[in-house]
Amino acid sequence: MTTYRLAACAEMLYLDLPFVERVKRIHERGFLVEIWDWSNKDLEALAATGAEFSSMTGYLRGDLTTKAGREALLATARESLAAAEILDSPRLNLHGTGLGDGGIPVVPHEHTTGEDWVHAAETLRQVAELGQAAGRIFVLENLNLAVDHPGVPFARAADTLALVRGVNHPHLRLNLDLYHAQIGEGNLVSLVTEALPWVGEIQVADVPGRCEPGTGEIRYEAVASALRSLGYEGVIGMEAWASGDSDAALDAFAAAFGDGR
Numbered sequence: 001m002t003t004y005r006l007a008a009c010a011e012m013l014y015l016d017l018p019f020v021e022r023v024k025r026i027h028e029r030g031f032l033v034e035i036w037d038w039s040n041k042d043l044e045a046l047a048a049t050g051a052e053f054s055s056m057t058g059y060l061r062g063d064l065t066t067k068a069g070r071e072a073l074l075a076t077a078r079e080s081l082a083a084a085e086i087l088d089s090p091r092l093n094l095h096g097t098g099l100g101d102g103g104i105p106v107v108p109h110e111h112t113t114g115e116d117w118v119h120a121a122e123t124l125r126q127v128a129e130l131g132q133a134a135g136r137i138f139v140l141e142n143l144n145l146a147v148d149h150p151g152v153p154f155a156r157a158a159d160t161l162a163l164v165r166g167v168n169h170p171h172l173r174l175n176l177d178l179y180h181a182q183i184g185e186g187n188l189v190s191l192v193t194e195a196l197p198w199v200g201e202i203q204v205a206d207v208p209g210r211c212e213p214g215t216g217e218i219r220y221e222a223v224a225s226a227l228r229s230l231g232y233e234g235v236i237g238m239e240a241w242a243s244g245d246s247d248a249a250l251d252a253f254a255a256a257f258g259d260g261r
């Protein structure tokens with residue numbers, strides 16, 4: 001018996017279909033749906049699909065370490081909360097800084113100072129309060145620095161965990177991405193065990209290649225078994241490319257996690 005629910009990222013599957021059709025397909029397959037940047041989407045059309053959304057990007061610009069970045073992040077987090085109302089998305093995703101083309105930070109800032117940490121914690125506290133007022137949860141995602149997102153501050157899972165723990169606000173949780181964590185840190189079962197009280201959502205893909213479970217080095221069946229033993233009741237989202245057919249990728253994901261639809 002699974003205690004969690006499965007979601008899939010519409011940005012990375014059914015790439016030959018228009019976006020709204022991708023959302024419909026994922027929904028028809030019984031998965032919750034995740035999206036990234038909401039500002040370039042027809043939100044009313046997405047809502048009209050009847051899909052249940054799990055998460056979306058929770059800001060458009062800004063960063064955690066500068067004054068101007070905080071202002072931009074809070075302003076666009078407010079706009080994102082309005083978009084989340086339309087989709088009824090419970091979780092809004094954040095990164096240590098705004099990402100530009102190809103996932104590269106708009107302003108790279110990999111090496112953080114003590115002052116950066118204090119500034120980031122205060123920014124996140126203010127974002128969490130916005131979430132609380134709107135009844136939604138912001139989640140801070142760990143990213144990998146080696147392959148996809150060089151230059152992102154607070155990218156490691158250990159960093160996002162420290163920040164979320166430090167802020168200690170019920171409307172700020174982790175988006176614990178196990179693909180990124182495997183590249184940067186590994187030790188996944190130990191990581192989920194430690195992080196679980198702070199997790200708002202878990203995301204998965206295999207390494208290398210960022211495709212569906214079973215295409216790489218991670219034994220997701222073992223991770224799934226640990227999550228079941230720990231009684232994880234949240235969402236596991238596949239944020240992965242399909243190595244071939246998107247339906248087959250979703251089948252492999254569901255099989256690795258003992259189904260959770």
Ligand SMILES: O=C(O)C(=O)CO
Nearest residue numbers: 036103141148177239
């Ligand atoms: O690479 C990721 O995980 C992202 O969320 C990019 O938006």
